[in-house]
Amino acid sequence: xxxxxxxxxxxxxxxxxxxxxxxxxxxxxxxxxxxxxxxxxxxxxxxxxxxxxxxxxxxxxxxxxxxxxxxxxxxxxxxxxxxxxxxxxxxxxxxxxxxxxxxxxxxxxxxxxxxxxxxxxxxxxxxxxxxxxxxxxxxxxxxxxxxxxxxxxxxxxxxxxxxxxxxxxxxxxxxxxxxxxxxxx
Numbered sequence: 327x328x329x330x331x332x333x334x335x336x337x338x339x340x341x342x343x344x345x346x347x348x349x350x351x352x353x354x355x356x357x358x359x360x361x362x363x364x365x366x367x368x369x370x371x372x373x374x375x376x377x378x379x380x381x382x383x384x385x386x387x388x389x390x391x392x393x394x395x396x397x398x399x400x401x402x403x404x405x406x407x408x409x410x411x412x413x414x415x416x417x418x419x420x421x422x423x424x425x426x427x428x429x430x431x432x433x434x435x436x437x438x439x440x441x442x443x444x445x446x447x448x449x450x451x452x453x454x455x456x457x458x459x460x461x462x463x464x465x466x467x468x469x470x471x472x473x474x475x476x477x478x479x480x481x482x483x484x485x486x487x488x489x490x491x492x493x494x495x496x497x498x499x500x501x502x503x504x505x506x507x508x509x510x511x
Contacts, residue, residue, distance in 0.1 A: 391492025399500045440464035445495045461494035463487040
């Protein structure tokens with residue numbers, strides 16, 4: 327700002343405008359300072375969001391949601407077992423569920439939070455994996471919304487993501503039936 331740039335014969339020529347150079351320098355400095363302050367504000371909000379998400383979802387709460395989803399399936403008698411407890415002899419299969427990924431991606435003024443969980447169904451008699459699936463849940467909002475109100479939106483996300491992923495895993499494993507058919511005119 328404050329000068330006219332022209333290229334004549336491949337040579338760049340800058341012509342200063344006397345009364346505009348000082349105001350242009352001041353405006354440029356203010357824009358630079360405000361951009362640095364905005365970046366600093368975004369960094370602080372990102373740190374606040376990270377601090378609020380210190381305790382993401384737990385595998386125990388996810389297993390509980392999958393368990394309650396499986397209780398509605400006829401012929402399935404689900405039980406939650408601790409990893410330290412011996413598996414009962416009459417168990418046909420074991421279902422292992424665990425959170426597999428959690429990420430926060432900041433894009434400009436917005437933050438995207440994504441959570442993923444995996445489920446593996448294993449036949450107890452020989453340890454063969456019968457089925458494996460993964461469910462993901464993500465949500466996007468502004469950094470300021472994620473961090474406002476003592477991270478209230480994060481707590482809502484955590485609860486909804488847990489219920490959604492638990493429902494998706496139980497549905498993918500036992501409630502959905504892939505119907506093979508052909509439509510003819």
